[in-house]
Amino acid sequence: MSETVSANKETRGFQSEVKQLLHLMIHSLYSNKEIFLRELISNASDASDKLRFQALSQPELYQGEADLGVKLSFDEKTNTITVSDNGIGMSRDDVIEHLGTIAKSGTAEFFSKLSEDQSKDSQLIGQFGVGFYSAFIVADAVTVRTRAAGLAAEQGVQWHSAGEGDYTIEDITKESRGTEIILHLREEGKEFLSEWRLRDVISKYSDHIGIPVSILTKVTDDEGKETGETKWEQINKAQALWTRNKSEIKDEEYTEFYKHISNDFADPLVWGHNKVEGKNDYTSLLYIPAKAPWDMMNRDHKSGLKLYVQRVFIMDDAEQFMPSYLRFVKGLIDSNDLPLNVSREILQDNKVTQSLRNACTKRVLTMLEKLAKKDDEKYLSFWKEFGLVLKEGPAEDFSNKEKVAGLLRFASTEVDSSEQSVSLASYVERMKEGQDKIYYLTADSYAAAKNSPHLEQFKAKGIEVVLMYDRIDEWLMNYLTEFDGKQFQSITKAGLDLSQFEDEQEKAKHKETEEEFKSVVERTKEYLGDRVKEVRTTFKLANTPAVVVTDDMEMGTQMAKLLEAAGQAAPEVKYILELNPEHDLVTQMADTADEIEFGRWVELLLGQAMLAERGSLEDPSQFLSAVNKLLVK
Numbered sequence: 001m002s003e004t005v006s007a008n009k010e011t012r013g014f015q016s017e018v019k020q021l022l023h024l025m026i027h028s029l030y031s032n033k034e035i036f037l038r039e040l041i042s043n044a045s046d047a048s049d050k051l052r053f054q055a056l057s058q059p060e061l062y063q064g065e066a067d068l069g070v071k072l073s074f075d076e077k078t079n080t081i082t083v084s085d086n087g088i089g090m091s092r093d094d095v096i097e098h099l100g101t102i103a104k105s106g107t108a109e110f111f112s113k114l115s116e117d118q119s120k121d122s123q124l125i126g127q128f129g130v131g132f133y134s135a136f137i138v139a140d141a142v143t144v145r146t147r148a149a150g151l152a153a154e155q156g157v158q159w160h161s162a163g164e165g166d167y168t169i170e171d172i173t174k175e176s177r178g179t180e181i182i183l184h185l186r187e188e189g190k191e192f193l194s195e196w197r198l199r200d201v202i203s204k205y206s207d208h209i210g211i212p213v214s215i216l217t218k219v220t221d222d223e224g225k226e227t228g229e230t231k232w233e234q235i236n237k238a239q240a241l242w243t244r245n246k247s248e249i250k251d252e253e254y255t256e257f258y259k260h261i262s263n264d265f266a267d268p269l270v271w272g273h274n275k276v277e278g279k280n281d282y283t284s285l286l287y288i289p290a291k292a293p294w295d296m297m298n299r300d301h302k303s304g305l306k307l308y309v310q311r312v313f314i315m316d317d318a319e320q321f322m323p324s325y326l327r328f329v330k331g332l333i334d335s336n337d338l339p340l341n342v343s344r345e346i347l348q349d350n351k352v353t354q355s356l357r358n359a360c361t362k363r364v365l366t367m368l369e370k371l372a373k374k375d376d377e378k379y380l381s382f383w384k385e386f387g388l389v390l391k392e393g394p395a396e397d398f399s400n401k402e403k404v405a406g407l408l409r410f411a412s413t414e415v416d417s418s419e420q421s422v423s424l425a426s427y428v429e430r431m432k433e434g435q436d437k438i439y440y441l442t443a444d445s446y447a448a449a450k451n452s453p454h455l456e457q458f459k460a461k462g463i464e465v466v467l468m469y470d471r472i473d474e475w476l477m478n479y480l481t482e483f484d485g486k487q488f489q490s491i492t493k494a495g496l497d498l499s500q501f502e503d504e505q506e507k508a509k510h511k512e513t514e515e516e517f518k519s520v521v522e523r524t525k526e527y528l529g530d531r532v533k534e535v536r537t538t539f540k541l542a543n544t545p546a547v548v549v550t551d552d553m554e555m556g557t558q559m560a561k562l563l564e565a566a567g568q569a570a571p572e573v574k575y576i577l578e579l580n581p582e583h584d585l586v587t588q589m590a591d592t593a594d595e596i597e598f599g600r601w602v603e604l605l606l607g608q609a610m611l612a613e614r615g616s617l618e619d620p621s622q623f624l625s626a627v628n629k630l631l632v633k
């Protein structure tokens with residue numbers, strides 16, 4: 001891959017993902033050019049954070065707070081903008097790793113989804129986070145000069161690329177520590193060669209940055225004429241946003257800060273900023289994004305929380321402070337109780353961590369509750385993006401189960417839509433007199449749920465049923481046993497009892513029919529033997545002759561499918577066959593004296609019921625042959 005040009009200069013090819021990213025970026029982000037400044041200032045600020053952190057154990061690395069800053073200048077003659085910092089810098093290996101490859105796993109897969117529809121790319125790419133490479137939106141060549149903190153001046157490195165297939169890298173002498181990025185502007189980027197334009201954009205993107213961001217300005221005399229001299233002018237307040245007073249921070253500042261820490265281009269949905277003193281002394285600033293990140297369901301998805309201790313940046317991906325089912329939360333925690341030399345290992349079983357985690361979890365759940373109360377539409381847009389993740393909550397977080405349950409949304413027979421918009425609280429409000437259970441149904445898809453024969457009596461009696469069709473749902477229901485004091489009852493389980501909704505007359509009639517039907521039930525069970533767990537009569541059906549249900553304690557169909565799909569051995573589900581004695585097919589079967597023909601009827605009914613429940617049959621040909629023989633007759 002590399003070809004040596006001189007002793008230390010080599011040309012290297014970009015990883016193919018980088019090439020794709022560069023191409024897409026230049027083509028889809030040109031309408032949002034100025035963001036390159038946000039990304040570069042953001043990186044420079046991160047580099048300073050990292051230096052400060054490293055200096056905790058190596059104090060010789062820098063001389064103190066006043067030292068750090070980001071500087072921007074431009075030159076009309078050379079058509080360049082330079083962004084420089086005196087942060088941590090990069091070694092030669094760092095440069096190759098960070099500016100030639102994209103380390104994130106799943107990137108190739110992500111890109112394969114892009115570019116069929118270019119108009120959507122900018123959005124998607126926004127979620128991906130373009131970072132340093134955004135320089136190529138305005139530049140047709142970029143030079144990076146950098147030196148890692150602690151290395152000698154001769155151990156500087158220069159990286160240069162025209163943003164096509166490759167880049168060069170060579171050793172240089174760099175007097176100062178840190179990184180300098182020189183953008184050689186393309187025609188479309190020249191609008192940034194203007195002091196007011198730069199100042200405008202920089203102030204927008206640097207207000208929340210905790211170190212000084214300065215621009216090189218031309219000095220003018222009293223009459224406004226340029227004197228030919230220049231001076232550095234600090235543009236921002238250089239106070240970390242979260243340390244400021246809530247009431248003084250504008251929404252735009254919160255939004256920009258979110259973009260700085262999250263790599264997201266879109267505005268966040270909501271946020272909460274809290275300073276807490278007392279037993280624990282900390283500040284948290286937590287955001288809920290508007291869109292799910294592309295890799296949220298990946299196993300190695302990184303948490304979006306940063307940990308600061310006494311305003312010093314300590315680490316990214318501080319996953320210890322948030323349960324996994326809230327992994328979409330971005331933001332930071334700044335603790336005054338943890339030691340500065342805290343490591344991931346120390347965080348693992350630490351009392352402070354535990355109590356901050358509990359507090360932050362509650363905070364996020366409360367934030368979501370408030371959102372749901374205040375703005376239904378916004379909450380549903382949150383649910384669409386993150387509902388699946390939140391459904392992991394009841395299993396993971398026992399102590400907040402009820403709170404999480406309150407945040408769940410489902411489809412239901414009450415609304416004629418696959419959209420999951422019904423809360424359990426609203427279900428409970430609509431419960432019928434005498435109803436003490438929350439009825440639900442799990443199925444493969446919304447259509448299968450909505451048209452399930454199990455719903456027939458519920459429809460007839462006007463009882464609402466929660467319709468669940470996400471893969472995770474049956475698993476979720478293993479952990480969610482009640483809400484607001486009401487038990488959940490699957491309507492495809494054997495324990496379902498609707499007698500409370502029947503009047504005395506109905507009850508008496510059912511009892512009578514059941515008696516009459518006893519022999520048919522026995523005959524059916526005899527024919528089926530071990531193939532079913534039980535056969536019985538049901539009155540919950542209207543237009544369907546038979547259904548299968550599972551025992552309350554037994555694994556349900558969806559759960560078994562989930563295990564199978566995950567490659568795990570699922571115990572065989574033993575079904576109970578329920579016959580509707582009022583259906584014509586069932587009465588025909590009952591009237592059949594011939595044992596062979598009776599068997600065919602049973603095959604037909606069981607086969608149908610299994611198809612409706614599982615979508616497949618163990619022995620389709622047995623079923624078909626029985627059906628065909630009945631048809632011929």
Ligand code: ADP
Pocket residue numbers: 039043044047085087088089090098099129130131132133179263
């Ligand atoms: P991200 O910032 O999201 O990690 P970038 O593409 O912006 O992605 O940067 C990739 C990496 O390059 C950074 O994580 C960092 O390690 C390194 N880097 C970029 N800019 C600088 C800088 N100014 N100083 C030191 N390292 C930098």
